[in-house]
Amino acid sequence: MTLTTVGQHFLDHGSYPPDKSRTTGTAPVQKAATQPTAASVRQKAGNQVVTTTPPQPSSPNSGPRQGKKTVTEQLLEELAEAGGRIVKREASGRETEKWPVRVVAARRSGKIPKTKELHGGWCRDGYEIRLVDTPAWRLATLTPIPVPARLVQPHPVVKALQGLSRPMGLTKSVRNRAFRLIHALLTATQKAGHTAAIGKPNTAPPSHRRRSGPPHFTITAQGQTCELRVLQEQDRVEHVPTQKELADAQKHSWVRIPRHDYSSADRLRICVSGGLPHRAGKWADTAARPLEDQLAEIAQEVGLRGQAAEHKRLADLEEAHQKRLRWEAAKRQATREYAETYRVRHLEAQHAAWRRAAGLVEYVGALRLHAEGLPPGPAREEAEAWIAWAESHVQRLNPLNGSPLLPEIPEPRTEDLQPFIHGWSPYGPTY
Template identity: 30%
Template sequence: MAPTKLNERQLDVLRRICHGETPVTSDDSRLAVTVYALRSRGLVTTAQADGRWSAAPTEAGRRRLAQADPTLAPSTTGSASSTAAEAAELISRLQQAGGTVRITDPNPDERARWRRALHAARADHLVPEGHHLQHTGRDKGDLVITLRPGSPPPRSTPPDESVPVPDDLPPQCLHPAAAQAHIPVCTGCQPRARRILHALCRAAENKNYTVSNTASDSAGSLVITIADSSFPLFFHEGSSEVPDPSGVKYAWQRVTARTTRPSHQLELSLEHTYAHPGRRSHWGDRQRWSLEDKLPALLREIAHRAHTESERRLAQQRKEEETRQRWLAAMQQARTTLVEDHRTETLRRQVQAWQEATVVRAYCNALEDQQSATPDTAEAVNAWIAWARAYADRIDPIFQNPRLPDPPAITPEDLRPYLHGWSPYEPKRA
């Protein structure tokens, strides 16, 4: 029987587990479902250490990844054995150094290698019994790794903040955004839906979010804004088909017509967008819970999306700034090169003029030395020699006290040949 094909997300997570610089652990709860799916297929294992699990590939997982991405196959075994050896060496160094090893400002590749060794030491149970590992400087500065006695400190998890929804609330007490919201549900569900929106508005404002009824490009019931990110929320009500006896004239007739009736099951959803693939976007009434129970999860998802979008904007800004700096450097280099070319050309013209003046003077000297003109023509020859000497003096830069030439007037188009593909007007490729 052929193995089940992995989807793109599962393949990406398996690749990270096998070859990623950062270990895949329970710290990243977003990957938990995918890791469990890979584990159920025997492609990865999850080892418990220091109060958390960490994922490691099995041989079957390495083979599956090699089948999907053959370019990674040759280094798999070597990479795993190298990391295991580095983990054992790390524990040995810690014991010899009295429990602390400091690596002074390592580069990103070296820092990632030490993190992999830390992860392998925990996952392979190389840490001496009754001790635990701690480290600081994960991303910058000195990396300090410490082997401490005792159990690892418990990981603090933030409490699940509740969003209390009142059982009854007079219309005049509703949050203005909830009172004015457009809610496309049946009349019987309107009071409950507005109480839910009221609770969401209060909880959002407690977190310093902004709530409103409309967004420029959306017709949602409520819009929650965090920094520069806005998230419209849409209310829906389920429906069900029931027999429709309205068309039956006689009691003995069979009812065959069907009609749709509201199910009174409410659902809130975030706008679907490809900017957040694989993220949950719907929360609603089910047999085991109500929509009210899922409001904290909805707010957490909004906060996660806002953080993701903020990170993307910052990354884009950093990228644009890096591009701008490269462009500015290219523009400066282009100006420098153009000025150098201008000076070189000026120097060449001066040297050529000096050489010509020197040759002209030598020619005049030769004329004087070899003059055989008659008295009638001597006056004309001497006049020619005088003019030639004056001409040599006019073109000779030596008599003009040459100095460093002023830079030329530079236009953007003058710089284009020196920019190697950059636009001379803005920081982008031409």
């Protein structure tokens, strides 16, 4: 699909260019016979002749518009005023749908600084547009990786590949070049401190699953293992059915004639998977850039994925550390709340014992009055014995008969902290 001039004008100005072939629907005004036909009027001033140009009426549709900013310029100014982020929430859905196309056009306009990147995407509130700084790695100047003309001392992984019968499913026409590319890439990444290992190079998955097949070799950078596959491109041509295919298709309904024929090409493709992608996930031979010129980007991509993995590892460690600190603080707070709850319960138990003792004292007094009215004898003696024990019991039950002390808090069990830890697990921050 090619962007036409009319389409580019619409993206830049928000309207289509004026059509010169259109007519306004009114007849042209003919010049009066008394008006001069020349563009200028000659007047005599003494002995001199002065040529003046009569003023022309201005028309809003005549001539180019001066000073009007394009949609891209307006967008960049709006982003600068908003701090680099805006969200388009036009009432008309059709108006909002124009912004993805305008963002693409703005990227192609060449008006975005090289140190900035324009991103756009849908969000809950509308279409979000952001102008962010270009990552330093994208602006870095990469040193080309030299590819040897022939292998004298191949890398151990390459040497292992050379010993296989049909490594990586490549034909002989591209196999030697693939070895040299892999050797150059592994040598450069080894100098950067990365390690390499052989994968399953003798496998050749179907064409529709080539990128998801097992890796031919791996490169590990800062603990992040990247899986690499070297694939041979295929040329596709329209299939010309044979007489037998036509006859079989006419005879049997299940016969399907292929639409295209595929043949192995001399172009290669390198796919990288594993880790966080930065530049891309695949690099292929093109007419303008062979893979030899792209090895530096592949090596940088492996290093960037390793750096991202290390950054994530450190971030995860820091997050786990902070989480443990928050859990420990929550556990200490839970222990304090547990102790406070224990004291409250102890106080309430003492209050209940005091009220019970007060009630029993009144009852024991009533018993004594009753016993005093009994005649001397065994019944009165048993009543007095019972009253003596009751008074002793009430004496022990009343907390005010002793010295009030702060209760000793027992060491809480793990499950005792569950009601007080507020969403955390008492067994640890990871449970």
